[in-house]
Amino acid sequence: MRNPQINRHGELQHLLTLDGLPREIINSILDNAAPFTEVAEREVKKLPLLRGKSIFNLFFENSTRTRTTFEIAAKRLTADVVNLNVSTSSTAKGESLLDTIDNLCAMNADMFVVRHSASGAPVLIAQHLLATGRDHVHVVNAGDGRHAHPTQGLLDMYTIRHYKHDFTQLSVAIVGDVLHSRVARSQIAVLTTLGVPDLRVIAPKTLLPTAIDNMGVRTFNDMREGLRGVDVVMMLRLQNERMAGALLPTPQEYYKVWGLTPEKLSLAKQDAIVMHPGPMNRGIEIDSAVADGAQAVILPQVTFGIAVRMAVMCMLAGQ
C-alpha cells in the first residue's frame, strides 16, 4: 500500500507523520511557512486562502495550546473552524470514530485536525477517507498516542533553521522523557531526514524506549556529558499523567539529575538555543532561570507554530 499521506502526484494529501516524509516536502513546508510569519504583524491578520473551507478540530485528548494554535492558524486563513468538545460528544455515547468522521463529512468537512490518545487514529481516518473515495478531505495529525506529533516537529525545525540556518553542521540533544513522547519521535525522524550529523538523546534508562538503539541516535545517561558542545537543546515535558509505578523517583530528585539548570546549560555551546514544546514543568525538567533566559526560544516556537500550521493547511487544501 502506498504512503497514505502522499497522493499520486507526489503531493501532500494528509500530514500524519514525519517518519518517511521526503526532505523536499519538509523543506517546502518550511519555505512556505516563512511568509506567513509576516501576517501576524499586520493590522488585519487574515488571508483569504481558505475562505469557505470547514475545518474540524477533533480533540479526543485535551490540549489547549495545540488546539488554540491550530484554531488561530485556520482563522487567519479565513476558514470556518468547528471545535468538537469530545467530552460531550457522541463518542461518549458510544459512536465509533469512523461514524463520527462519516457524519462530519456529511456536513461537508474539508479538513480534520485530529488529536487522539491512541497511536494510529489519524492514519485510520486517512485510510478510511481514501477507501471511501473522499480525496478532497484532508487529515492533520495533531498528536496521536506515543506515535507522532508532526506539526510540532516541523515548527521545531522552523525554529532551528531560523536561528542556526544549516542542519548539516549541528549537534542537537533531545533531553528527558523520550519513552512517552510522540514529540521526540517526530523530532528524531525529521532531524535525521534533514541531515543532522550529531543527534543525541539524553534520558534516564527507564524513560527510553527499547527501540532507541535503532533510531540512529547516540544515547547518554549522563546529562552533563550529553550536553557538552551542542548547538540545540530540545527539552521534553515530563509526562507525569502517563506514568504509573516506578519509572521515576520524585519530581525533586528528577530535577536534581535531569533538570536543565544554567550550570548544566553552560556545558553546551555559548550560543546554544533551548527549546521546549510546552507546557513546561518549571523546577522539574527546566529551571526558571533557563526558561526565561536569553538562550530560550520557547515563545518564538509558539509564534512560528502558527505560521507552520498555516502552511500545512494551505498545502493540503490546495491539492
Next chain:
Amino acid sequence: MQLPDAETLCHQLAEQIRPHLQPNTVLIGIRTGGEWLARRLNVLLELRQPSGAIDISFYRDDYGAKGLHASPQRTSIPFSIENAPVILVDDVLYTGRTTRAALNEIFDFGRPASVELAVLIDRGGRELPIAARYCAHTLPEPLPASQNLQLEQTENGNLTLRLIHA
C-alpha cells in the same frame, strides 16, 4: 515582434508620474517584476520612503484550482499606508486579476488616501474593470494567451522585456 526597450520605458514612466507626486506618495511593487521597477522609480523620482513590495500569492483567485503558488515570498511594506497616496507598480498589465489581488492585500494594511496603478506595458486581454493611470507602452494588438510577456533583470541590474511562447 519588436519589444520596446524596458530601460527607456522605465524613464518614460517616471516622467509620467512625476507631475502628480505628492509629498507623501509611496510606491508598492508587485513581486517580482513590479518590485524591481518600483525600486528603480523610487530612485528616479527621489522619493523619501523606500518602496514596498507585496507578494500576492495568498490573495490569488485561482488558489482553489491551482493550490499554493510555488515559494511565496514575504510581503514587506516598511511604512504606514494609512492616508498615504499609494502608487501600485507592476511590470505587465494583463487580465487585471493580479491588480485586484494586490488591492485586496493593500487594504489589509490600512486605508490609503488613494491607489493609482503604474505599469511598464499593457498587453491587453483585461478580464476585470481595471485600467492603469500611468502606462509607458500599450501593445497595438492584445497578445494571445499562449504568449507570456515578462520583465527580467540582468546581473548588472538592467531591465529587459522578454516574450515567451508557451
